[in-house]
Amino acid sequence: MGTKREILVEIYQRLLSAYGPQGWWPADTRFEVMVGAILTQATAWRNVERAIQRLKAAGALSPERMARLSEGELAELIRPAGFFRQKTRRLRALLRLIGQHGSVEGLLSLPAGELRRQLLSVPGVGPETADSILLYAAGYPVFVVDAYTKRILHRLGLLSGEKAGYEEVQELFESNLPRDPKLYGEYHALLVRHAKEHCRARPRCPGCPLAPVCNFIKGQGSL
DNA sequence: ACCCAGGGTCATA
């Protein structure tokens, strides 16, 4: 066993060679990334794709065009993504923030810290949604932490016992890896891919690419 | 029929 830094690097290498580059975030524009970040909250990506597709078909996937829709029209378009009434309000709140800065470019050109604060001030945008936008839309080197990330790190024994707050886990990655948005984006995507592919689909973990470094597989972990 | 998705908010204790 090595330092946390070495382990984090080894996990990344193992995941990358097992699954290949994931190429996140799948979207044509930065605005689409932002919309997807809201729509995917506690929602299967498959359903988000449907909603995005409907928005595209309606010609509504730009801030200007989306702002022209009534609340009811927007809600109907994003319905397949679930929680559609909430998410409609959240998208409209995000549109107002964009409007305050003139454009998506204007908003995303804010310094990282200021952009994060402003995104978090939007009702319905929490840490993960904000950081997804910072990383995948604005290109800032910010590590996105989700429930999968915490579960996997617990299994690997990198979060000794504690409850693991969001910023704590984020700090673990950011202080031990080069500040490279490309690396962070790929790493986060690989963790999600791995959770779906192995942890969820095969609870007993046959053939897990992380087996050599995983406490859970060695029989020590719970979760 | 049940569980869960690439979360966040709000009411309670």
Add this chain to the structure above:
DNA sequence: TATGACCATGGG
């Protein structure tokens, strides 16, 4: 601060 309820659709 720390749980629990709630939001809603679609697939396993």
